[in-house]
Amino acid sequence: MKDFFYAIQDLFVDVLFAPLDALRALELENWFLANGISWLFTIIGFVAMVYWMKQLKSFNDNNEEDKSISSHSFL
Numbered sequence: 001m002k003d004f005f006y007a008i009q010d011l012f013v014d015v016l017f018a019p020l021d022a023l024r025a026l027e028l029e030n031w032f033l034a035n036g037i038s039w040l041f042t043i044i045g046f047v048a049m050v051y052w053m054k055q056l057k058s059f060n061d062n063n064e065e066d067k068s069i070s071s072h073s074f075l
Contacts, residue, residue, distance in 0.1 A: 027034035059065055 023034055023037065
């Protein structure tokens with residue numbers, strides 16, 4: 001049973017967290033490159049938000065949303 005938990009530890013420490021260890025080592029060498037990944041995720045999130053707002057505006061302009069008070073049965 002003890003070997004099972006050591007196998008889980010080895011999986012996480014040696015395999016799944018290896019990219020994070022590489023990123024930690026990269027931060028000591030080049031701070032801008034290490035934070036570039038964070039900026040990439042931030043840009044992806046911003047683009048997704050702009051796309052979502054554009055879709056909501058198009059549905060609002062077409063009056064496709066039911067805005068009546070009794071639109072749900074529980075109301």
